[in-house]
Amino acid sequence: MPRVKAAASGSSTKATPYMVPAVDRSVRILRLLQRRQQATVTEVAQALTIGSSACYAILKTLQHHNIVAFDERAKTYRLGLSLLELGGAVSRDFAFVEKARTHLVEFARKTRLTTFVVARVSHEHLMVVDKEEPGGDVRISIAVGTRFRITEGMSGRCFMAFLSAEESESLLKSVGVSPVPGLPPPTQKAYREQLNTARAVGHATITDSPVSAANGVAAPIFDSEGRILFVITAMGLSSALTAKAIEDTGASLRAAADAITKVLRSQRG
Structure with a gap:
């Protein structure tokens, strides 16, 4: 069977059998963004000797599929979160895991709660990108790669609460309120x-979930511009995380979220 030998540097333009030029350019662009973290269309085109129009079209196509993300302010592209959906191994290379996972692990081990991080992977969806679970036969469990609507559950409610009021309202109208299984859907007013409550206290909570008889807390993680980037969520059976302990756990989780925000901001700087 014919094989395609990959170039070691990721920048070779030498054709091999069955190579599709547009796909080759796309891969080279992704490898460039991996090395540089972010770049403009012009920088990408010049570095890879690709025509500006073709480069722009490829980047916009990759952006459409959330393979790359575009920063409106800096006019730069970077790798997108949908890469996480292509394999669990990708999550171990993601900036959050590399730079801030210590705080996730420390909180989970200290509280003995299942703790996970969600990120926005499309306009209307969030996805679990990392987790830490306590030992034991009985515990709350969730898989990395689990995807759900942005208005769904406690994590979604936390994310929605810390978006801009305009974007949150737009999503609420377009996506609607996602009901919790076993409960009637809340009205949009509710x-x-x-x-509003989550914004006021700095985190979202859930008690006595009808799905798992669990309690939980979710807190926001922000980027250097103060925009919500992730939500860190801690959940446990009501016997492990009592309703009375929710407030203290929320304060501890916010402290962990703030520490992660600080790490990410320092890395950006």
Whole structure:
């Protein structure tokens, strides 16, 4: 069977059998963004000797699929979160895991709660990108790669609460309120009140979930511009995380989220 030998540097333009030029350019662009972290269209085109129009079209196609993300302010592209969906191994290379996972692990081990991080992977969806679970036969469990609507659950409510008011309202109208299994869906008015409460206290909570008889807390993680980037969520059976302990756990989780925010901001700087 014919094989395609990959170039070691990722920048070779030498053709091999069955190579598709557009795919080759796309891979080279992704490898460049991996090395540089972010770059403009012009920088990418010049570095890889690709025509500006073709380079722009490829980047916009990759952006459409959330393979790359575009920074409106800096006019630069970077690798996108949808790469996480292509394999669990990718998550271990993601900036959060590399730079801030210590705080996730420390919190989970200290509290003995299942702790996970969600990120936005499309306009209307969030996905679990990392987790730490306590030992034991009975515990809350969630898989990395689990995807759900942005208005769904406690993690979604936390993310929605810390978006801009305009974007949050737009999503609420377009996506709607996602019901919790076993409970009637809240009205949009009630959902907005839940978002206001989360903003006021700095985290979202859930008690006595009908799905798992669990309690939980979710807190936001921000980027250097103050925009929500991740949500860190801690959940446990009601016997492990009592309703009375929710407030203290929320304060501890916010402290962990703030520490992660600080790490990410220092790395950006």
